[in-house]
Amino acid sequence: MVAPEIKPEIKINEDILNRIFFITERIVAFDGLADVFEHIVKTAVQLTRAEAATIRVFDIDSGKLEIVKGWGLSNGFLSQPPIALGEGITGMVVLEEKPFSTVNVTKVGRCVHKELAKLEGIKAVMSVPLKTRECAIGCITVYRKKAEAFTEHDMLLLNIFAAQASETVEKARAIGELKNQAIYDSLTGLYNKKFLLQVFETEIKLSLRHGYETGIMFLDIDDFKKFNDTNGHLFGDKLLSDFAGVLKGHSRKTDIAGRFGGEEFIIIAPHTGKNGALRVANKLREVVSKHKFTGRNKDVRITFSAGISSFPEDGTDSIELLKKADDAMYVSKKAGKNCVTKWTNKI
Secondary structure: OOOOOOOOOOOOOHHHHHHHHHHHHOHHHOOOHHHHHHHHHHHHHHHHOOOEEEEEEEEOOOOEEEEEEEEOOOHHHHOOOOEOOOOHHHHHHHHHOOOEEEOOHHHOOOOOOHHHHHHHOOOOEEEEEEEOOOOEEEEEEEEOOOOOOOOHHHHHHHHHHHHHHHHHHHHHHHHHHHHHHHHEOOOOOOEOHHHHHHHHHHHHHHHHHHOOOEEEEEEEEOOHHHHHHHHOHHHHHHHHHHHHHHHHHHOOOOOEEEEEEOOEEEEEEEOOOHHHHHHHHHHHHHHHHHOOEEOOOOEEOOOEEEEEEEEOOOOOOHHHHHHHHHHHHHHHHHOOOOOEEEOOOOO
16 A cells, blocks of 8 residues: 655654554454444544545446445435536546545535535535545545635545555455355355255254244256256356246245255245145246246246255254255156155155
8 A cells, every 4th residue: 555645744643543554453343344334434534523424435336426324414415316437526536536625615616416515514525535456446525514624634644544444445345255155156146055054054943942844945947957058058047047036036035045056946934834835836836937038049938846845844954854855856857847746754
């Protein structure tokens, strides 16, 4: 990190520097980006003796800068719409990667929300970019409700802090991605096999403690290999992703869905016995069979086969219950596919 040049007349004491670097040291203690953003705005206010602060970050989906956190401001001010790069004061700060300061923002022609600023009673404003090695990802803006200019000392402090804040935001995002990879299947967005098995173990313990049933549905898309051979792997991946979307969209809120591997999926249904799980699986089967999935040259219809087991009727061990649901699913395959089978001792 390259720190801003410190002029001889501007002195930064050790206590202030320690407070600035504290945010980076605490990264492991933050509970996600929301916690990071809250710490950033509060610290920015303290460092600059401001009365309020916001942090805007570029959103890749909207392509605009959105306020992700604010402090000391009304909900009306914080709910202002996202702005484009180069738009207004903060948009200019991010686009040009240069700080900005004014003693009275309501008299600045570039300000696009003068009326909001007047309603909020805002006068002095200072904004600095959140810069990474490649570009600015957003900005920190601090506000005063009186025409008291921010000093060069304030600007220097906020610039040093913004450099640390940018690094912290990047680290928090990276940690969030790693956590997602540990929990979710990257293709479908459902729980991955490892995490799903952990959830299943926990659900069995809860079922045992509170005395309720839990159903297990083991789903396998019919003729998936044939679809892949005909349409190619890219469309095969899209089919898996779209299939997962149908499952999520039509499962109950209490159901827990995950990808077990390949074209195999599992749904855990707490507070649901075997017959209840059968009804849920058949409802999903009907929805899937009517859904139009995308093939290489045309829309296609698909089906799935499923097997059902339940706790505690079919056992108390997660591996045993999954195997029984899997065995029941293969009975469905042998019966002609596109059907659901409950596990029994006769299988």
